[in-house]
Amino acid sequence: MGAGPERLLDPTGFDERAVDTTLAPRPARLHGLTVGLLENTKVNAALLLSSIGRELQREHAVRAALMFTKSYFGTPTEESLIQRILHSCDFVVAGIGD
Secondary structure (H helix, E strand, C coil), rough: CCCCCCEECCCCCCCCCCCCCCCCCCCCCCCCCCCEEECCCCCHHHHHHHHHHHHHHHHCCEEEEEEECCCCCCCEEEEEHHHHHHHHHCCEEEEEEC
């Protein structure tokens, strides 16, 4: 694959924000970082993400795993929630359930 930017598609069908963009840089290591766990309110999403958070702490010495919850699974994440995550986490894992 080429080294150019990835094309990201908005699965909600709204394409006004769709632009070529690059992925966020990946941390070289997770030790001491704080992970945000973003769940979408569907069944089992929080359970899955809690397990992922514990595993990241156990296996990669992640300092903290903070759970965040969207208000509704069918809408984009609220800007205020995005800002809270940006100010308190080094990286994020988003999960869905069912």
